[in-house]
Amino acid sequence: MIRKIHISAILYFIFTSLLTAQSKTKSYSMTTFSDKGNPAPKEYFTGTVWVTPHSGKDDDYNTTIGTVTFKPKARTNWHTHTTGQILLVIEGTGYYQEKGKPIQLIQKGDVIKIPKNTLHWHGASHNSSMRHIAIVPELDKDTTEWLQPVNNEEYNSFKAPVYEVENHISPKAIMNHEELCPNHVSKAKETDPDLVEVFDNFAFDEVLTQNAMDTRTRVMMIMASTIGSHALTEYKMYLNAALNTGVSPIEIKEILYQSVPYVGISKVTDFIQVTNEVFTEHDIQLPLESQSVTTPANRAEKGLALQKGIFGNGIDDMYKNSPDDLLHIQKFLSANCFGDYVTRSGLDIKTREMVTLSFLIALGGTESQIKGHIRGNSNVGNDRQALIDLITNLLPYVGYPRTLNAINCLNEILPPSK
Numbered sequence: 001m002i003r004k005i006h007i008s009a010i011l012y013f014i015f016t017s018l019l020t021a022q023s024k025t026k027s028y029s030m031t032t033f034s035d036k037g038n039p040a041p042k043e044y045f046t047g048t049v050w051v052t053p054h055s056g057k058d059d060d061y062n063t064t065i066g067t068v069t070f071k072p073k074a075r076t077n078w079h080t081h082t083t084g085q086i087l088l089v090i091e092g093t094g095y096y097q098e099k100g101k102p103i104q105l106i107q108k109g110d111v112i113k114i115p116k117n118t119l120h121w122h123g124a125s126h127n128s129s130m131r132h133i134a135i136v137p138e139l140d141k142d143t144t145e146w147l148q149p150v151n152n153e154e155y156n157s158f159k160a161p162v163y164e165v166e167n168h169i170s171p172k173a174i175m176n177h178e179e180l181c182p183n184h185v186s187k188a189k190e191t192d193p194d195l196v197e198v199f200d201n202f203a204f205d206e207v208l209t210q211n212a213m214d215t216r217t218r219v220m221m222i223m224a225s226t227i228g229s230h231a232l233t234e235y236k237m238y239l240n241a242a243l244n245t246g247v248s249p250i251e252i253k254e255i256l257y258q259s260v261p262y263v264g265i266s267k268v269t270d271f272i273q274v275t276n277e278v279f280t281e282h283d284i285q286l287p288l289e290s291q292s293v294t295t296p297a298n299r300a301e302k303g304l305a306l307q308k309g310i311f312g313n314g315i316d317d318m319y320k321n322s323p324d325d326l327l328h329i330q331k332f333l334s335a336n337c338f339g340d341y342v343t344r345s346g347l348d349i350k351t352r353e354m355v356t357l358s359f360l361i362a363l364g365g366t367e368s369q370i371k372g373h374i375r376g377n378s379n380v381g382n383d384r385q386a387l388i389d390l391i392t393n394l395l396p397y398v399g400y401p402r403t404l405n406a407i408n409c410l411n412e413i414l415p416p417s418k
Contacts, residue, residue, distance in 0.1 A: 037050040037051050037052030037053075037067060037068075037069065038050060038051055038052070039051075040068070043077075043146070044076065044077050044079070044146045045074065045075070045076055045077065046073075046074060046075050046076075046077070046123075046149050046150060047070065047071055047072075047073050047074025047075065047123070047124075048070075048071035048074050049068060049069065049070050049071070049074045049076075049123075050068070050069045051066055051067070051068050051069075052066060052067040052068075052069075053065075053066045054066055054067065063135060063136065063137050064134075064135070064136045065133065065134070065135050066133070066134050067090075067131060067132070067133050067134075068131065068132055068133075068134055069091075069129065069130075069131045070092075070094060070123045070124035070129060070130045070131070071124060071129050072124050072125065072126060072127055072128060072129060073123075073124060073125075073126060073155070074123050074124050075095070075121055075122065075123025075124065075150050075155060076121045076122055076123055076150070077121065077146050077147055077148060077149050077150065078099070078119055078120070078121050078146075078147040078148055078149075078150060079119070079120070079121065079144060079145060079146045079147055080117050080118060080119050080120070080144070080145045080147075081114065081116065081117070081118075081136055081143075081144050082116060082117055082141065082143045082144075083116060083136060083137055083141050084113070084114055084115055084116040084118070084136075084137065085114040085134060085135065085136050086111065086112070086113055086114070086134075086135040086136075086137075087106075087110075087111070087112040087114070087122060087132045087133070087134055087135075088110075088111055088132055088133040088135070089106050089107060089108050089109065089110045089111075089112070089130065089131070089132045090108060090131050090132060090133060091108055091129070091130065091131040092107070092108065092124065092125075092128045092129045092130035092131055093105065093106070093107045093108075093124075093125045093128040093130055093171070094106050094107075094122060094123055094124045094125050094128070094130030094132070095122065095123060095124075095125055095155075096112050096120065096121075096122045097120060097121055097122075097154075098114075098118055098119065098120045099118075099119040099120065102157075103157060105125070105171040105174060105175060106122070106130070106171075107171055119147070121150045123150070123155075168197055168201075169196070169197055169200050169201060170201050170205045172204070172205045172208075172209075173200045173201050173203075173204040173205040174200075174204075176204040176205065176208055177200060177204045179215065179244075179245065180215075180219065180238075180241035180244060180245060181237065181240065181241055181244065182244065199396065202396060203396035203397075207392055207393060207395065207396060208393075210392055211388070211389035211392045211393060212389060213386075213389040213390065213393055215245050216242075216245055216246055216247055217351070217354070218393050219238060219241050219242050219245050219247060220242065220247055220251065220255060220351070220355065221354055221355065221358045221390055221393060221394065222238050222358075222393060222394065222397055223235060223238040223239060223241075223242055223252075223255060224255050224259065224355045224358035224359055224362075225358045225359070225361065225362040225394050225397050225398055226238055226362070226397065227255075227256070227259045227263055227267075227268065227271055227359065227362075228259070228262070228263055228358065228359040228360070228361070228362025228363045228398075229362045229363075229397065229398060230263075230267050231397075232270055232271065232274060234397065235271055235274065236274055236278065239252065239274070239275060239278050240278065243278075243282060249279060249284050249288055250288055250289070250291060250346045251346060251347060252275065253275070253288055253291075253346070254291060254344060254346040254347045254352075255347070255355055256268065256271060256272060256275055257341060257344070258341050258342065258344075258347075258352060258355055258356065258359075259271070259359055260341065261336060261337040261340075261341055262337075262356060262359040262360065262363070263359060263363065291344040291345045291346040292340075292344055293343055293344060293345055294339050294340065294343050298339075299335050299336075299339035299340055299343075300331065300334055300335035300339055301339075302338075302339055302343050303333075303334040303335050303336075303337070303338035303339025303340070303342070303343060304334040304335075304338070304339075306338045306339075306342055306343055306349075307333070307334055307338050309349075310349070310353065310376045310379055310380060311372065311375065311376050311379065312379065315334075318330055342356075349380050350377075350380050350381050350382055353373060353376050353377045353380050353382060354377060354382055354386075354390055356373050356376075357370065357373045357374070357377060357387070357390065358390065358394060360373060361391065361394055361398055361402055361403075361405075361406045362394070362397070362398045362402065364398075364401075364402050364405075367405055367408075367409055370405075370406055370409045371409045371412065371413050374387060374409055374410055374413040374414060375413055378413070378414055383414075384410065384414040384416070387410055387414070388410070391403055391406050391407060391410065394406075
């Protein structure tokens with residue numbers, strides 16, 4: 001388990017313990033923790049590793065403490081401790097893994113508490129050295145069992161070496177990005193490293209820290225916004241991210257189909273073509289099962305009923321207040337937009353209303369429609385906080401002007417409680 005704490009407090013405790021015991025053992029100094037130390041036994045480690053012991057079996061406080069320094073890609077073998085172990089990362093970036101669990105990225109300031117008899121390994125990351133202080137309590141009861149080395153396949157199963165910390169991208173941003181696009185090699189990282197650093201830290205760390213939207217929903221909403229922005233390259237990335245995070249092909253196609261009445265077929269055609277190409281690459285058979293639930297005979301009736309279910313009886317007022325020469329547009333909205341598209345299965349109505357709002361925010365200049373669909377979202381169960389999370393997640397992809405316009409609409413329709 002990794003915990004973020006003030007590591008200086010723990011170091012103070014360690015040094016206090018060591019200095020208290022020095023009259024019975026030997027002298028210690030602060031610089032000891034920065035020394036490289038002695039080469040680690042090659043039968044227990046892979047790569048270049050140094051170990052500096054700070055206590056041992058002759059010490060009275062019955063705890064072994066040592067500094068271990070790993071060069072990039074160096075690591076321990078798989079091993080266990082009968083009394084457990086604590087690692088305090090004091091420099092660099094590394095990996096920690098328990099058997100059967102994913103590799104975790106660890107960095108300076110992290111504290112890893114390893115349970116008793118847990119099979120694990122730890123070491124440096126691909127492109128950074130790592131130094132930690134290792135503490136094994138109850139030394140007289142401890143038995144360390146060293147097992148086989150961590151092979152390259154196991155070590156390389158962490159899929160983020162290309163996003164390593166030389167560009168100061170945070171571990172959280174790396175992990176969140178890799179969740180969407182495992183082992184993605186960014187060309188922009190090589191040509192525009194400053195931009196990648198700023199964007200990834202913001203979009204994949206800071207923004208996600210500020211909201212609680214689940215990954216699948218977030219990916220679907222950002223994908224919808226890329227259609228509204230007519231951003232085909234970014235759409236393709238999020239299309240693959242959707243497949244990687246468990247969004248079904250039907251859900252993807254339903255978002256795409258629903259964009260037609262809001263964005264227009266002239267813009268959506270390119271997205272349909274790209275989607276079909278990616279589906280073919282993933283051996284997804286086309287066409288998908290139809291999600292239509294209306295017929296030419298009942299589409300207008302069902303569409304109007306759904307409109308009223310989302311927006312209430314105000315729909316009747318829209319019909320009554322429409323000039324005669326524009327009444328056909330109201331009928332189109334009921335029969336085509338809602339009857340042909342929004343009634344379809346494959347996405348629930350709460351998701352569809354959020355998807356629609358994502359289109360509208362990305363399009364810009366749609367404040368009147370944004371306000372209407374904020375009401376619609378609220379009526380189907382998407383409260384103010386859910387919409388704040390949505391707007392927050394879209395910010396890096398649609399920019400501040402559209403975001404601030406959406407916030408103004410939100411505050412007008414669903415004002416804050418204070």
